[in-house]
């Protein structure tokens with residue numbers, strides 16, 4: 001099938017690459033000329049696991065190409081994915097959907113034959129109805145609009161695009177359903193994915209509800225970390241014991257510094273505002289509490305660093321390992337890791353950041369912070385090491401505690417992701433401080 005993907009950022013670029021991998025002929029439309037140039041050179045404009053491999057495979061053959069010319073895509077494709085951004089409005093009152101409305105408004109008049117527009121961006125409940133009016137007024141007869149929200153996890157964007165657990169399609173015609181079944185045919189043929197065909201408002205709510213539920217789980221276990229700290233209990237054991245219950249499950253139950261990134265904070269914020277605006281007072285109160293807990297985690301993490309250091313951190317030499325909002329991506333949007341580094345910097349600490357993939361992105365956002373080109377340089381002389389992003393080279397390399405221990409001034413680890421095997425670090429002579437857990441000190 002000939003498809004276009006309009007907007008080639010963190011969602012669109014992996015989606016375009018995955019569509020090519022599924023056998024479609026794909027044209028990606030990206031307004032940012034630099035992003036478009038990098039993608040057309042066969043690599044990602046940011047780090048996302050597995051993305052470069054697919055781009056290097058499909059761009060040189062011409063199966064996948066990138067352009068900033070929307071008319072070329074309108075002419076070429078029979079199905080157009082919309083994957084442009086929907087940032088939170090500056091006043092916090094829901095999404096700014098200008099990119100989505102702008103993309104559909106530009107595309108619709110160019111569509112002169114029957115085809116399908118498939119929205120993947122996350123939008124406020126009610127947006128699709130507004131877009132449908134534009135399509136009906138501006139596009140030729142037989143142009144259908146489907147809402148097909150995306151559930152991929154950054155850091156696994158390529159894998160999740162190729163192997164989704166569900167495909168949700170909010171649509172109103174059998175032709176639109178046929179187009180969805182055709183474009184996802186290689187995935188649906190595997191029989192391990194659920195296709196949910198529904199109406200557009202249900203598709204819109206489903207996506208927002210999914211992200212809000214995940215945020216709720218994360219904030220719930222983080223709230224329990226707060227309780228554990230007050231009574232000297234261990235939240236890791238609490239989380240493990242809770243998750244055994246199949247009604248609860250272990251997913252999203254690792255305590256830490258809170259959720260971040262380009263999606264969960266804005267999606268939860270936008271949904272919180274929208275349900276309040278709709279008058280759903282209990283849903284609003286619940287989600288507001290979820291957001292409040294999340295905001296409180298930066299204070300909890302800062303206090304933990306101060307406890308581990310034994311004093312206010314003014315003048316302390318601190319290594320911050322990680323800047324991305326999570327491992328597997330160079331995305332630093334709303335990154336709790338970078339926020340914590342900023343807090344320490346503002347408190348007068350001599351904080352040096354090292355992230356294996358996002359140093360450049362972090363430096364662009366915060367040139368005022370100090371960065372190291374490798375882990376050893378960041379660790380050199382550190383009095384506290386803050387593990388801020390759970391990269392496997394920090395958390396799963398059995399040799400890392402010993403090698404890191406050779407260059408630091410004090411072996412004090414503050415793991416705000418609760419991601420390391422604390423016993424292994426303690427065995428290598430480190431003090432380990434994690435959120436919601438008693439500190440673990442080496443035996444003397």
Ligand SMILES: NC(=O)c1ccc[n+]([C@@H]2O[C@H](COP(=O)([O-])OP(=O)(O)OC[C@H]3O[C@@H](n4cnc5c(N)ncnc54)[C@H](O)[C@@H]3O)[C@@H](O)[C@H]2O)c1
Nearest residue numbers: 007008009010011029030031032084085086103121122150
């Ligand atoms: N990032 C994720 O993991 C993820 C997951 C699920 C859903 N989503 C949703 O997907 C949407 C995109 O998110 P993102 O993280 O990829 O954002 P992003 O900012 O990384 O990417 C958006 C891209 O669209 C481009 N763009 C904007 N208007 C355009 C136009 N008219 N034509 C062509 N290109 C245009 C921008 O230049 C940018 O590169 C959002 O609604 C987000 O909520 C994202």
